[in-house]
Amino acid sequence: MSNNPADDEGYNEYLYKILVVGDIGTGKTSIIKRFVHNIFSMHYKSTIGVDFALKVINWDPKTEVRLQLWDIAGQERFGSMTRVYYKEAVGAMITFDVTRMSTFEAVAKWKADIDSKVTYGADEKPIPVVLLANKCDLGKDAFIKTANDMDKYCKDNGFIGWFETSAKENMNIEKAARFLVDHILKNDVRRNQPIEGTIQPGDLNKQPQPTSTGPSCCK
Numbered sequence: 571m572s573n574n575p576a577d578d579e580g581y582n583e584y585l586y587k588i589l590v591v592g593d594i595g596t597g598k599t600s601i602i603k604r605f606v607h608n609i610f611s612m613h614y615k616s617t618i619g620v621d622f623a624l625k626v627i628n629w630d631p632k633t634e635v636r637l638q639l640w641d642i643a644g645q646e647r648f649g650s651m652t653r654v655y656y657k658e659a660v661g662a663m664i665t666f667d668v669t670r671m672s673t674f675e676a677v678a679k680w681k682a683d684i685d686s687k688v689t690y691g692a693d694e695k696p697i698p699v700v701l702l703a704n705k706c707d708l709g710k711d712a713f714i715k716t717a718n719d720m721d722k723y724c725k726d727n728g729f730i731g732w733f734e735t736s737a738k739e740n741m742n743i744e745k746a747a748r749f750l751v752d753h754i755l756k757n758d759v760r761r762n763q764p765i766e767g768t769i770q771p772g773d774l775n776k777q778p779q780p781t782s783t784g785p786s787c788c789k
């Protein structure tokens with residue numbers, strides 16, 4: 571008898587490609603490093619092109635979720651590579667820096683970029699996207715939106731929810747990621763008809779349009 575849970579009948583592994591995008595210096599790499607390795611550094615080294623990280627989540631005793639996180643450089647929106655990087659993604663996080671309003675204004679452009687370049691399922695639904703208001707440890711004085719404004723913004727712009735996060739203080743990152751994964755799993759039609767092995771992101775379908783905003787923030 572094997573000690574490997576993957577040998578159990580009914581045990582499933584899911585591999586999901588998740589994009590992490592947003593303007594330069596908004597904290598994408600820091601969020602991923604906090605989530606995957608539980609580390610943080612103030613040292614800023616801009617990502618060139620794309621970087622990758624893998625996070626394995628034991629979702630429940632019968633389910634392992636492997637997140638392949640694609641850390642895409644903030645400057646890439648001005649390049650032509652995003653279409654290639656976005657291919658087969660099933661979810662995304664868009665980050666902005668609460669101390670720089672211009673990075674919030676850029677969120678709509680990132681969302682439009684994703685929506686125009688990646689869909690899934692036969693009916694080409696948009697992939698679910700969660701919005702991260704990062705660096706909330708620095709105070710939100712510069713950020714004039716209220717929680718109600720943000721809820722409305724998410725609803726109007728097709729985000730499944732938003733979270734105030736801090737990579738520095740380890741605030742809400744895991745919660746936001748789990749919220750996104752929960753959404754992906756619930757809409758993965760194969761989940762309730764388990765098959766052996768890994769489900770490829772391109773296999774997903776029946777993803778409903780995001781209609782409601784999720785739990786928001788770290789108040």
Ligand SMILES: Nc1nc2c(ncn2[C@@H]2O[C@H](COP(=O)(O)OP(=O)(O)OP(=O)(O)O)[C@@H](O)[C@H]2O)c(=O)[nH]1
Nearest residue numbers: 595596597598599600612614616617644736737738
């Ligand atoms: N105070 C604070 N600083 C943060 C936080 N997250 C990131 N930073 C800092 O912000 C700077 C930029 O962070 P990165 O994670 O490199 O940002 P990025 O979005 O990956 O940047 P690009 O790769 O250039 O697009 C670094 O100096 C980080 O230490 C946070 O939650 N709070």
